[in-house]
Structures are given as structure tokens and as C-alpha cells.
Amino acid sequence: MPSSQDPVIDLFQGWPSPSLLPTSLLQAASQTLLSNPSLSTPSLLYGPDPGPSCLLEHLSQYLSKFYSTSWTSSSRLTITGGASQSLACILQVYSDPSYTKNVYMVSPTYFLACRIFEDNGFAGRLVAVPEDQEGIDIQRLEELLARDDLENGWLDARATKRPLPCQKHFKNIIYCVPTFSNPSGKTMSLGRREQLVRLARKHDALIIADDVYDLLHWNPARLGAAAMPRLVDIDHTLDGGVSSPYGHVVSNGSFSKVLGPGLRTGWTESTELFALGLSKCGSTRSGGSPSQFTASIIAESLRTGAFQQYLDHVLIPAYRQRSAMALEAVQRYLLPHGVVLVTIKDSNKANLARQMCAAVEGGYYIYIQLPKLLDATRFAEQAARQENVIVGSGENFEVVGDEASVPIKHGVRICFTWEDEHRIVEGIRRLGKVLEQAMAKTGT
Template sequence: MGINFFKGHPTESLLPSKAITEAVTKLLTGPRDFDLDPEDRHPLSYGSDQGSLWVRTEIARFHSKVFKDAGTEPSHINLTGGASYGIMNILAQTTLPHTGYTKQAFIISPTYFLINETFIDAGFGGKLTAIDELEGTIDFALLETKLKHFSSGPGSDEDDLDLINAPNAATKKKIYKFVLYCIPSFSNPGGETYDLATRSKLIDLAREYDMLIITDDVYDLLDYTQPLDKLPVVLPRLTHLDRITATSDYGNTVSNSTFSKLIAPGLRVGYQESINDKLVFQLCQGGANVSGGSPSQLNSMIVGTILKEGLIDGIINGFRRQYAQRAKHLHSAITKYLPRDTTAFGFDGGYFTWVTLPQGYDSRRIVKKLKEEYDVLLAGGENFEVVGDKRDWGSRSVRLSISYLSVAEIDQGVETWGKVIDELYPQK
């Protein structure tokens, strides 16, 4: 079966089957007073466009506990079928790259390895620019240079907006000139967390250039540096900061969140949050959403029940305890078995560690030998490029996941990795 450091999902034995079974039973057999409410509806029926109000209320309450002054209200939330669906929906409803109205998409690099396809599906083929992730921040000099460059091009035709609005729409959609995608906390794959100054500066730039910042907020509660018996204190999300000093009706941020990393990916439940009700209402009014209603009616209510019954803290902290142990062992193994001057980031939280070998080592050659001769799979850095604007991440870097492998498998895999390096580079 081998050792697979590529898989970015929980070990099956960690999934909270008992809590989910308890929530499903309570939801479907217990008394319900919301079945006929048009904002909630029966759990096995079509959902409302924005998703069940009582579920959104539970998420808002959860936010008030873990984010303190976030200011999240149920009306600020749109329920989705997970983070991947959420990105697709956001791009479809807030950008128009086909005519050049939305001029360019910026993606922090190295990036989540499947995000390119979603942007290309939305019409951004040939319009993707990589912005380098730095330690705790991003390359703002490069981002500002690129924003100025693309802003100096031909002006946008406001008539283009008619192409993205239904003829009978009561209001026109807010469409942005630029879009930026990032994972601000325990990023995938870099393992970085952006400081408050970085988050605030991103919002300032977004306001100046009419840019929408899409943040994949999926790992911030998986913090391993704080006590593991209670939920951690986390940095405010960009949307929470944007809400405080918003200068426009729609804001310049949307938080794209999911319960896949906090409960179970098979539930396919996520949510989008904006500064108020305007942008999230726009996001719930896409044709597919209006046709079928909220895409996770039953499963979102299962999550809502888990929140309402107070089961979520124990589930999240259970993951944190296991992952913290794995992260600690991974750090020790890298220090013990890999070459001196190897750099690694990402042991403080989330799923991933980004490891870079010193100059003189060919990571592609090492990864290939590991897979073919030892059945150890590493995620080579070439997987995390932005299409059309590459950085050659595969030359010396790899991503490792701690979410799937046991401590023993992690130790064995890194030891084998070091052994292969010694075989290929015996003189170093």
C-alpha cells in the first residue's frame, strides 16, 4: 500500500462517525418546528437559496465564540457544497474575464494544486499571475506592480455587465476588476500564516483597485501551538477586518469556508461569508442555486445539529491532538534524516508542511526514485505552480501532509526519504 504523503484528507479512523450518527438520528427522528418555514424547510426537501436560516444562525454563534468580535450575522452567510464548489460559485457570480472586464486573477504561489482548473473553467485561462508567498506575508511589491500594469490597459466597457445579469434581475451584480486567491492561515501548501499587517494591506489594495480577495479559510482552527483541550484563539479573517472599515456596499473580501477539515469531507458542507448581506445574497442567486436551492440541504442540517448540540469542539480538538502529535514527529524526522540546511514550514497548524532541500539536490529525481523503488509518495513542488507563471518549485521543494499518515508511517517515510538522498548523493 505504501506511504502516501500526498493525501490531504483525514485518516478514516479519525472521522467522527459516532457524532455524525447521533446528529443524523436527532435531526431526522426528533421533533422539528422548521419544516414548513420557507427559510429552513424539511431536511430532505429542496433548501432555500441561501441555505437554512437556523443552520446559518448556528454558524454565526460559532463565529461569535471563536472569532470574538467578528460581527458575523446569519444574513452574512451563504451555505455551499464545500470550499471547491464555493470558489467556482464565487468566480461565476463576481467576475467577468471573458470580455476583459475582470482584467486578471492573482494566485499566491506556491498554491493549492487543484485551484488552477477552477479559475480556467471560469474563463481565466491566460489571465493568471503568481504572487510569491513569503514568511508570514506575500510579495506586495510584485502585486502592486502587476496591479498597476494591468490597470493601465484598455478600459472596461460597462455594457459588458449586461452579459452576466439575467434580464429580469432586480439588481445588477457587483463584478470586480481583479480577483486574488489566497489561504491566509496555515496555507496549502506553504504552511504560512499571514500577520495582521499583511491582511490589512491586502484589503487596502483591494479597495484601491476594485479587487475581490477570496480567502480559503479552512485550516485556521487547526492550530497546534495552543492548548488542545479548548478551541484556539485565532486571527480575524480578512472578511472580519473588511467589515470593520468597509468603504463600499459589497466589500472586497469573501471568506470561503468548509467543514471538510473540521468534521468530515464527505459531508460536502461549506459556507461563504461577506461583510454584510449584499454579496452573499448575490452568490446564492446563481441559476443553479435558484433552481435546486442550497446544494447541501440535508448535510448542512447535520452540521447545524452538531453545532447546536455542542459536539463541534470535541471533534475539532480530537483532530488537533492527533495532528499536533504527527506534526511534532514530522519535524523531528526531518531534522534527523534530511540534509543539514533543509528548510521546512508548517508545523504550527493545518495539514501541510513545505520542505525545501539545500542547493545541489534535485528533488524531482529523489521523488521519482522514492515512488518507483520504495513506494513512498511525496507531492513534488511542480504540482503547486500557477499555470502560465511558474516558479520551478519542483526543483527542490515538496509538500507533505500530516492528516493521513500515522506517526509510525511518517517516521518510516522520512527515514526512507533520507536514505534515498544518501544513495543519490553519497558525497554530500
């Protein structure tokens, strides 16, 4: 039983704000769709494999503008049932556990991805790769790939799946969240992105980039534009363009974080051949593109501009405000007790005020490191027990099966979207109390 009488504040839940869910946008779009048989009939039947053309077209226009990519087109996209479902389909088509060697995951990682890899035959073959301020530790990844290439026999193993002529199996998989990462909030630098693409090409690796937070970007100097080129765009342009018709990157996008996860709709962008192969995934061929109905509703909201309005004038201003308040509270209640802000490049106190405005430029999370004497998992338990505050911590973000390689002992993730503003600040204030007591016990 929690000793505190205060209401529970959940800073763990990586969900969108319930008070901001776009119900009127969805109501208007559904109304239009369902009142017109030429729209409603196809939306309620099986759809084409790559997804309904209405969403493919409107989305490709939207993405071209947001990412400044003249090459984005419907034929490079597939509509999915969200990033999780899509990850499973990508693995079904483009990996074979008796041929594909390992899955290299940036650690701390989006923990729920681990089970999707395990379901697809990679249990015991998830390899943790640390990240530094620029993103994935490329030197370590290179060493690991080189080490694993030398293992005897593996590359001669016979694949058990039967890829179609428009499909292939990659020898390695690299999984990352390059922009506004979950959980660290970091954005991989441009240089690191280029190194990563080159490494993937060298080792026949497919980079699966969960780009699910990209659209939530609020740096005032670049409103309405992406924080960074996606890895899939770098693969398109780097060193003369893709080195194989499949490319080496698939961008995994989602409407979950911007409209609502209940819609279960997302998209991928890749080369045309990769997209074709992905759209021929068995479950898609049998059932048609997933989320045919909700995808058609979303297409309608893009067509009218309601989606763009909602994102630019409702969601982004609200999340920008929440992130700023959360940062201020972290500065006030946590930093004095020795906490380091990981999401920010240099959380040295002298520089912090200067960095604050640019510190969190998007996404859902702030990630902090507790002082070395404190264990994050124990701290989270204490926060829940004493103060009714829930946070994600330590073990939650380790790569399953390879925890020892990159142990997460001191990391704590604070989500600033789920709770309303004053509750975020109050939650962080309570975390400060727990921290103060814990530090007092260490005698420092």
C-alpha cells in the same frame, strides 16, 4: 515497479485521517434528525437560498466565538457545497471574464483551484505572485496590478454576464490561503493582511480567502481561538470599515478538513450584500442551498456541542501530536542533509529546537525546500520508485499557465493528517534515505 517491498506511505494526500472520521457524531446527529419529522422534512426538501437557518444560526455563534467577531451573523453567511463548489459559485456571480482582468494567485498554490478559475473563463490569465515569510509578496502584487491596469482597452470591455441588482463584477481576483496555507503551511502576518486588503480596495479586487484550515489551530496559548483575524474581518474593521457595501473579501470555509470531505458542506462569510448576491447564484436559486441534508446534520452536531467536543478533544490533539512527530522526524532525517523547513520562520539549525514547539500550529502540512542541487519533482519520483513514499512536489504547486514566473523547483509538501503517526515517521525516514543517496550523487 517500486524496488522497495515496504508498504506505500502516502504523504501527498491532503485528506483527513480515516481512523479519526467522526462516524458516531454523524450517526447520533442523523438519528436525531431523521427521527423527528419537523427536522427531517425540511432537511430533505429544497432549502432556502442562503442555507438552512439551523446551520446559519449555530455556525454564526461558533464562528463569532472562534474569531472573536461580534459582527458575524447569519445574514453574512451562506452555506455552500464545500470550498471548491463555493469558489465556482463566487466566480459565476462576482466575476466576468470579459470584464474581470486577471486572477492573482499566491505561488506555491493550491493547485486544484487553477482548474476552477479556468472553467470560469480565466485560462491564460492566472498570474503567479510569490510569497515570503509573511505571506503574499505585496510589493510584487502591487507592481503586477499597476502594470495590468495600464493595459489599454481592457477596462472598457463590455461584460457579457447580467448581474442582478444585488451583485457586481470585480475588476480583479486575488486568491490565497492566508492561514496554514496549502501547500506552504505559512500563516500570513497581520501587517501583510492589512496591506492586502488596502490593495484590493484600491484595485477593485475581490480577495477569495480559502480559510479551510483555520479551525485546526493548536497553539496552546490560544486554544479554541483563531491564529489570526481573517481577511474578511480586517476588511470589516480596517480604516473605518468596508469601502463598499460588497466589501473586498470573501472567506471561504469548509467542513471537509474537520468532519470529512464527503459531507460536501462549507460556508462563506462576507458583507451582507455580498452574501445576498451569492445566494442568488442561478444554480442555488434553482436547487436551493447545496448540501441541505448534510448541512442540517452538521447543525445538529453544533447544537449539541458534539462538533466542538470532537474538534477540541479528538481531532486537534491527534493532529497536534502528528505534526510534532512529523517535525521531529524532519529534524532527524532530513535537516542533516541540507533541507530547509519553510513552514517555520527561521529554520536555522541553532534556533530550531527552540522553535519546534511553536513551529507548526495548525493545518495539514509541512513544507520543505530541498538543497538547491536537487530537483523536487525528480526527488518525488525517486521516493515513489525506491521507497514507496508519495509526496507532493514542485510542479504540483505551480500556477497553471504562469509557471515560469514563480518556478517551484525545490519545494516538497508533507501532509501529516492522512497517515497514522508511525507511518508518517517511517515515511519521512525513507525520504531521508532517498535524500542521502541523491546528495551523494551530487558529490556534496
